[in-house]
Amino acid sequence: MFWLIPLLPGASAFILAVFGKWLPKKYVSWQACLSVFASFGISLVSFFGLLKVPPGSLPVIKTLFHWIQSGSFNADLSLQLDPLSSIMTLVVTGVGLLIHVYSVGYMAHDKGYQRYFTYLNLFTFAMLILVMGANLVLMFVGWEGVGLCSYLLIGFWFEKHSAANAGKKAFIVNRIGDAAFILGIFFIFLIVGSGDFRAITGAIEGGAITQGMATLIALLLFAGATGKSAQIPLYVWLPDAMEGPTPVSALIHAATMVTAGVYMVSRMNLLFTLSGVAGQVVGIVGALTAIFAATMALTQNDIKRVLAYSTISQIGYMFIGCGVGAYAAGMFHLFTHAFFKSLLFLAAGSVMHALSGELDMRKMGGLRKYLPLTYPTFLIGAIAIAGVPFLSGFFSKDAILTHAFAQGQYFIWALGLMGAVLTAFYMFRLVFLTFFGPERIESHAKEHLHESPRVMTVPLVILAFFSIIAGYVGLPVVLGEKANLFSRFLDPVIHPGPEVHLGISTEWLLILVSVAVALCGIYIAYVFYLKSPRTPHRIVARFPALYKLLYNKYYVDEVYNAAFVKPLVNGSQVVYDNFDLKVIDGTIDGTAAATSFAGKVLGLFQSGLVKDYTLVLLLGVVIFLGYLLF
Amino acid sequence: MGIFLFFLLAILCVGGVLGMILSKNQAHNALFLVFAFACLGGLFGLLDAPFIAAVQIIIYAGAIMVLFIFVIMMVNLEQGISPEKKKWTLGLSAVLAVFLLVELGLAVRGMLGSLGRTGGPSIGSPTELGRLLFTDYLYPFEITSVLIIAALVGAIVLVKKKEKE
C-alpha cells in the first residue's frame, strides 16, 4: 500500500491542474491538505510496518510497470520503502502537511490559489518519488520534478521580474548539477548494468566497481547534489529563491527539496565510502559552504535571505556528516533541520504577514508584543538552530561535529565550529532585530499589525514542538550505545563506517565546546544588537571593505555573471553575427551570387551582334579541330 | 598548260573574293563575286565536271548573283558601308581564321598527294550525272522539290505586301 504515498498527492495535483479553474477555493484546500494527510497517514503506518520487517528483506519494493527498456538501459517504475526513504516520507508528508495547512491561511487572498496548491501537491508527489524511487532513474525523475516545482513556485508571482528571474535561475543552475548527475547515472549503468539501488549495492559489495570509478561516479553524483542542495559552487540560486511565497521557502527551500542531495549521498553511501576521496570532497565542500554561507548571512537585512543562507550553511553541515562517513548523523541533521528551519520560515512568513509583506529587518523591531505566538515559536526555532542544548539542533549538529572530530578531520571540525558561532550570532541578530529593540515599523504597516490566523499559527506550534523534541531520537552515544535510535533505525541501509571510539571525556568535552560556542554567538549578538546597538556600525566603519564584500555576498553572482553568463551570451552573439550570418550564410549566398555573376559574365557574350555569335561559333570550331589535331 | 590555267583561275578567284572583301560598294562586291564564281566554274571544268561548271556559272554567277543585285538595288544605299569597325572582333576573327586555315591545312597535308591528278577517265559527263540523279539520287532530287517549295513560300511570305497595304 505504501506505493500510494506519492500517488495520492500526485492524483490530487492532476485533478487540480485539470479542473482547478472551476473548483472553489475551499474545496481545493481540503483536497490538497487531505491528500497529503492521507499520505502522511500511510507513511506512518508503513513506518511502523517497516519496524517489523527483518533487515534481510529490505527494501520493500513495489514495481508498478516497466518504464523504459532499451538495450541495456532499464528503468522500472518501482517504488521502494526502507528506513531511509521511510524517514524521508515522514518528513516530506509531515512537514508538507503542516505547510499545506499553513498555506491555506497564508495564500487565502491570492488569485493563484488553485495554481499554488496544484504546484504544492505536485511538489509533494515529485519529492516522494525522489525518496521512494527504487532506481537512480526514477530518483532522477523526482529530482527533476522537484526542480520543476521549485521553479514554478519561486516564479509563482511571475509578474515580478525578480521572481521570474529567480525561478529561471534556480532551474538552470540545478540543471548544471543534473547534467553531472545524468553522467553519474550513465557510469553506473555502464558498470552495473542497472540503476536499481539493490543492484548497485550488490555490485559494490561484489567488488565490481573499482575505487577510481567509484570516485568518478560519486563526484558526478555529488555535483548533482551541489546543484539541488545549494552547495558551493552552485548555491547561488537559493537566496534568490526567496522570491517565492514563504511557505514554499519553508517546504522546498528549507525542509525537503534542498536536502535531497543529502538524501542521495546517503542513499549512495556505499559508493562514497568505497571511494574515500569523494567523501573527503563532500566533507570539505560541506564545511566550506557551511562557513561561507554563514558569513554571508551576517550582513543581510532581508529576513528570508538570512534564513536562506542559513539553510545553505546547515545543509553544509549535513554534507559534513556525509563526508566524514556519518551518514546517519547527516540524515539526522536533515531530519531536525526540517522542523526548525521550516518553523523559522513559517514564523518569518507570519511576521511578513503581520507587516503586510515587509521583509527588511531594519523596518521591524519590538515585534515581540504584537506577535504573541509567532515570537516564541520563532525563538524556539532560533535556539534550536543555534545549537543550544536540549533542543533538536543541538543533538544533530553535535553528532556531526563529533564524528568529524572522531574521524580526525580537525580542519572540517574547526570550520564547523566556527560556523556554529556564526550561526548562533546571525540567528540571534535576527531575533533581536525583529522582536526586540525599538520599533522601526513603517506607519502603514503598523496599522494592520496583527497576529496571524489560527490556521497559520497552529502549524507553528506543532513545528516548535517537534523542533524541541525531534532531537531525542538521536541522542549522543555518550548517553548509551542504544541511545541513538535514529542511527540504529538506519543501520540496514547505511554503511556503518569505520568504528570510531572517542573517550567519554573527549566526547563530553566536545559537547561542552559546542555549547560554549553557541552561547558565545548568542552573547555577541546580544552585545551587538541589544546592549550596544552601535557596535555593528563601528565595526562596519572599521572594516568597510569586508562589510561590503559580505553584504554583496562576495560578489559571487557578479563573478558568475561576468565569467560564464556574459561571455556565453555575448560570445554567442558574436559567433551568430559573424559565423552564422557571415561565414555560413555568406558562403551560401555567396555561392548563389557567384553563380549568378557567372551567368551575367557569360551573358555578356550574348551581345546581340551576329558577328559576336559567329565568333563564338568559330572559336568553338577552332578549338574542336585543334583538339582533334593534338 | 593545265597548271597554268589552274593558277590563273585560282588567283583570279581569290582575287575576286578579296575584291569583294575590300570593296565598299555592294554592287561591286556582287560583281567581284560573280567574277570569282565564274572562275570557280572554270576550276570545276578543270576538275572534269563540265556539267557542274555549267550549273555553277548559270545558277550561281547567273541566277543567284542576279538576285543579289536585285536586292542591292532595292536597298539602294547611297554610299557604301566601310569594313568592320570593332577592331577586336576583327582581329580575333582573323586570328581564328588563320588558326582554322592552319588546322585544315595540317589535317589534309598528308593526304594531298594521294588525291592524284586530273585527267584520266572522264567521270562528270552530263549523261552520267543525269543517270545518277534519277537513279541513286532520286530521293534527294525529289527532296529538292520540297526544298524549293519551302524557299518559294518562305520568300514570298516574307516580302509580299500585306493585303491591306
Next chain:
Amino acid sequence: MSFPILSFVTFFPVAGAVLLIFVPKEKTNLHRYLALAFTLITLVASLTLYFHFDGAVADPQFVEKSGWLGYGINYHLGVDGISLWLVLLTTFLLPIAVLSSWTSIQKRVKEYLIFMLLLESGIIGVFVSLNLFLFYVFWEAMLIPMYFLIGVWGGPRRIYATLKFVLMTMFGSLLMLVAIFALYSFYYKATGTYSLEIFDFYKLILNPQVQGWLFLGFALAFAIKVPMFPFHTWLPDAHVEAPTAASVILAAVLLKMGTYGFLRFALPLFPDALERFLPLLSILALIGIIYGGLMALIQKDIKSLVAYSSVSHMGLIMLAVFSLNTEGVEGAIYQMLNHGLSTGALFLIVGILYERAHTRLIKDFGGVSSQMPVFSAFFLVCLLSAVGLPGLNGFVGEILCLFGIFKTSQLQAILAVSTVILAAAYLLWMYQRVMHGPITNEKIRSFKDINKRELGYLVPIIIMMFWMGIYPQPFLRKMDASVSRLLDRVHNRERIFLRETSQTTSLKSDRAAEAEVDQTAKKILAELEEKR
C-alpha cells in the same frame, strides 16, 4: 490480397487534394472541413497500422509490391519499426496543422489546403517507400508543396527563405541521386539484374573507396535535411518565414526525413564508409548540439529560437544515431517523435501568440501569462517536453540518446549532456521574457486566452507527451526487432555477400572467409535465379 492500407494512407490525402480542386473557391469553410476530414480519416487509417504491427518482426510489414516501370523500379511499400512511427507522427500532426491554420490563413485557403494534403502524401510516401526510386520521387515531390506553403503564405522574406530551402535541399538530394545511380549500376554489374530495392542493395558489398563516395552522396543529402551543422542555416530562415502549420510540419516531420534517411540508407548501405566518416559526422553532430543551443540563446525572434533549438536537438539525435547501439538508435527514433511533438507544439504556440500579437519578437512580449493562464500552462508543458523533463516524452528519448552516446564515447556524452543545460537556459529564458514579468506592451492586455479550437489541437499533443513520457514501452517495443536488424547490418553481422568481378570486392581477406562468402553468394544467386 488484403486491403492496401499503406497505399491508402499514402494517397488518400492526394484524393482529398483533387477533390478540393473542384470545390468552388468561395466555400472556404467547406474546404477546411473537407481537409480536416481527409487528414482525420488518414489518421484513423494509419492507426490500424499501429494496431496490426507486429513488433517482433524485423522485416517490413503491410508490404505492397508490384511492378511499375521495370528495370528495378517497383511500387514497393512497407513499414518497419522505424518508419511506422514516423508515418504515425505525420498523420497525427496533419489534422493539427490543418486546425491550426483555420483562422490564421485567410487568403487562398483552397490552395493552401491542397498543398497541405499533397505535403502529407509526399512525406508519408518517403517513409513507406522500399524502392529507392519511389523513395526519391516522394523525397523530391514533397519539396514542392512545402515550397509553395512557405513562398505564398510566408512572411516578408519568404521568397528568399523558400528558395534557400528548396535549393539547399536539392543540392544534397541531387548528389544523392547520383549515388543512387551508382548503386543501381553496381547492383546491375554484380548480378546482371536491375534493382532499386533497398533490401537488395543491403546485400551489395562495395569496396571501401566506392562506399566512401556513395556514402558522402547520401550523407550530404540527409545532413542538409536534418540539418546538421554547418548546413543548418536554411532552417531558421524557413521557419521564421513559414506560416505556422508549415513550420510545424517542417520541424516535426520534414527534418525527420534526414535522420530517417541516415537510418535507412546511409548507415546500413555503407558500413565500411560509415566507420571512416563516423568521427567527422559525430563531431559535426556534437558541434550542432552546442552551437545550436548557443545560437538559440541569443535569438530575438521566437521562431528562430525554436529553429535553432531544433538544430541542437537534431544534433543530439544524429549523435545518438551515430552511437550505433540499441539504446542510441532507439533513443534517436524516440527522440525524433518527441522532437516532432514538442517542437511542433512550440511552433503552434508561437503561432497562437503571433495570431494575437502579429509579432514574434521576444522583446514585444512580456507578462502574457497573466492574460492567458491556460495558454501559459500549455506553453510550459510543451517547453518542458523540449527541455526533457522527466515524466514528459522528451526525457525518455533524451536519456536513451545520451546513454547510447555514452556507451560509445564517454567524452562525446560529456559534451552532449550540455544540451540538458543549454535547452533549459534558452527555452526558459525565452519563456520568462515572453510570458512572465509585468505587462509592458499594452496590446497584450487585449489578448484572449486560447479558444476551443486551439485547445482542441494542443490537448492531443499534450496527452501524447505525457503518455510517451510515462509509458513508452509500446513505442519502444515495436522498434526493437527493426533496430536490432539495422544494427546487425551496420556492424557487419548479417551481410549477404554478392561478389562481382571488377567493381566490387569482398572485404574479407582470409581464405576461409572467402570460401564461406563464395558459398553464401552462390546460394543467394541460386535463390535469385529461382525467383526469376
Next chain:
Amino acid sequence: MIPVGYFFSLSIVLFVLGIIGFFVKRDLITMFMAVEVMLNAANLAFIALAKAAGSPAGQVIVFFVITVAAAEAAVGLAIILLVFRQKKSIKAEDMRLMKG
C-alpha cells in the same frame, strides 16, 4: 595533269577567305555573299574529292548543294529585304534589339 590536292588546298583557302569576309564586311548582303563563298569552297572540295575518288557522286552532291544555296539565297535575301523595310538599314550592328 594538275594535282587534285591543289584544288583541295584552294578550297580551304577560299573557305577561310569566306570566313574573313564575313567578319570584315558590315552590310548583311555582302556578309551573306561571304557565306556563299564558303559554300562554294566546300563545293570545290567536293568536286576535287570526287575527282580523286573517280566517282561522279561528289558532283551530284554539289549539284544539290548549289540548289540548296539557291533556295537559301532566295529566303535569305527576302529576310534581308524584310529587315531593311523594318529598320531602313542593312548594317549588321544595327541588328541588336535582342541581347543578353
Next chain:
Amino acid sequence: MDGLASLYPLLAVVAGALVVLLLEVFIKKEKRDYLGYVSLAFLAAAAYLTVSSWNRELTYFQGTLSLDNLAIFLTLLFSLAVALVILLSLKYIGQQDANHGEIFALLLLALSGLMIMTSSSDLLVIYLGLEVLSISSYALAGLKRRDEKSGEAALKYFLLGSFASAFLVLGLAFLFGAARSTFLPEIIVHFGTAAAPSIMGFFGIALILVGFGFKVAVVPFHMWTPDVYEGAPTPVTAFFSVGPKAAGFVVLLRVFMNFWDTVPSSSVIFWALWAISALTMVVGNLVALRQTNIKRILAYSSIAHAGYLLVAILARDYSSLVFYLAAYLFMNIGAFAAVIGLSKTGTEYLELDDFAGIGFRYPWIGGTLTIFLLSLAGFPPTAGFLAKFYVFSAAVRAGLVPLVVIGVLANLVSVFYYLRIVVYMYMREPGREVDIEIENPALFLVLFLCLYGVLQLGIFPGNILIVIKQAIASLPVF
C-alpha cells in the same frame, strides 16, 4: 511496290502543305482557322500512314529512305508537336499580327524536313532534310512582319544558320573524301576497317557535329538560340524548341549509335562531346539565371536540355534519349502554350514582371505552367524527372560520373530560374495591369494534352517506354 509506302507519310505532309497554300488563296481572312483544321487533317493522315508501317521496316531508294520503327516513332512525335503548334497558332496569328495562312504550310514543310532527316541514314539526304527544315524555319521566324524583333530573329537565324551549314557542307566533303560515301553505315564501316582513321575523317565528323550542334543548340554553337526564340512568334518558338532539336539528336543518334564501338579511336570524339555536353549544361543554365524574358529563359533552358540529351548520347543509352525527347516535347510545348495564353490582342506578356500574381488570377494557366516548369526542372512525378532519371542513371552505368555530377549541379541552377518564374506567379503581388483574353479552347486543349503527356510519361510511361525500346532495338547494329 511495298517500299513506296514508306514515302506516304512524307507525301501526305507535303500534299497538306500544298493544299493549304492553294486554299489560302480562296479562303477569306476571317476563316483562316480552317486552314489549320485542314493541316491537322493531313497530319492525322500522315500519322495514320506512319503508324500503319510499324514493324514493317520499309525502305526505299536503296535504303536512303528507311521508315524504321525509330523513324516512325519520331514522325509521330513530330506530327504531334506540329499539331500542337498549329493549335496554338490558331488564335495567336490573328491576335499578334502574324495572320498568314502560310504559317501552316511552312510548319508542314518544316515537318517534312524533320521527317526526311529522321528517316534516313544518308548524310546527303539528312543534309537536304535539314535545309528544308532550316529554310522553312527562317521564314517562320520572320513571320511577324511588322515586328522588328521577328525580322531580326529571322535574320540572325538565317545568317548564322547558313554560316553553320557551310561548315556542315565542308564536313560532308571531308567525310566524302575520307569514306567515299555519304551513306552512314558505309562511313562507319570505313572508319571501322581503316587501320588508323584519317584525321580528315574525324574533321569531317567534327564539322558535321558543328552543323548539327548548331541546330540542336549546344554550346558554343548556341548563340542564335535566345535571340531567335525571343523574336520568333511564340508558337513557332515552341516548334523550334522541340522539332529541330529532336531531329538533330536523332541524327546524332544514327551517327553515333554504332560509332563508339566500331571506330577505334572514337574516344577522341567522345571526350570532345563530353566537354561540349558539360559546357552546354553549365553555360545554358548559368546564363538563364539573369534573364527576365520568359522566352529567353526557355531558350537558355532548351540549350541546357541539349546538354542533358548529349549525356544520353555519351551514355549510349539511346532509348533514354528518345524518351527524353518525348518528355521534353510535352513539357516545353506546354510551357510555351501557357506563355501564349498570357496575351491579348497586340500584346504578349513575356517579362517576368508581368507574371506577378497571375498564378492565382488564372489558376489553370498558372497551374499548368507551374507543372511544366517543375517538369523541366526535373521534379518528380513528372516526365522531366523520369527522363533525367533514365539519362543520368544510364550515364552513371556507363561510368560518366563526373559528367553526371556536373549535370545535376547544373540542374540545381536550373531549379532556381524555373522556380523564379513560379515565385513571380504565386508569391509576388501583381504589379503591372495584366489582362488576357481567356477564350481560347485550342490553347486549353494543348495545355491539357501536354499536362496529360507530362504526367502520363512521368508516372506510367510503360507502353511508350516499351515502344521506344523496341524502336531502338530494331535499329541495325554492325
